Amino acid sequence: MSIRLVIADDQAMVRAGLRLVVETESDLEVVGEAADGVEAVAVAQRHRPDVVLMDISMPRLDGLAAARKLLASPHPPKIIMLTTFDTDENLYAALRAGTSGFLLKVSPPEQLIDAVRVVAAGDALLDPAVTTRVIASFAGRHDPVPPRELADLTPRELEVLRMLARGLSNAEIAAQLYVGEATVKTHVARVLMKLSLRDRAQAVVFAYESGVVRPGDVPR
Structure with a gap:
């Protein structure tokens, strides 16, 4: 198709x-x-x-x-x-x-x-x-206020969110966590669902605006 x-x-x-x-x-x-x-x-x-x-x-x-x-x-x-x-x-x-x-x-x-x-x-x-500079320029302008939805994430899901925010692919996340890509996809889907986010791009913005990661954490 x-x-x-x-x-x-x-x-x-x-x-x-x-x-x-x-x-x-x-x-x-x-x-x-x-x-x-x-x-x-x-x-x-x-x-x-x-x-x-x-x-x-x-x-x-x-x-x-x-x-x-x-x-x-x-x-x-x-x-x-x-x-x-x-x-x-x-x-x-x-x-x-x-x-x-x-x-x-x-x-x-x-x-x-x-x-x-x-x-x-x-x-x-x-x-x-350009993504790293964009996020660093804007996400750090205000003190982040962690939203209540973060409490719904498991420790592993929070870890996956941090890796998403650093720009890691599913394959790279899987390698760091020593799990399969299918498992990572499941974690990512749950993160997006629990946080009511459309996709990975919004997840990255959310992670920085909520203080889950800071601009200085961007480099891999």
């Missing part, structure tokens, strides 16, 4: 380039395009894609606002924010909004393809080139 995509960017040449990259893969299919945020919402609601590639800066309705509208819908797609400039405030807002991650437009084509497949599979995309 193909992964269905909508491409939203106000530059026609960028949309054409993204389509060209995506459609080289037999398992990816572009089902719609949009030139602004309002159109992006309408096209996505009409075609119900699996993934939306969303430019963060667009006319009429910017990418963040369009993403929030789509993520509030009954059957939200996965959203990857695309940006030319890694503006920390916007990228942090994108993560907090519940998008599955972000990529710089200068990222190589193979990274874009991998990103689409990652988020379509239900995982979050955290670009290591």
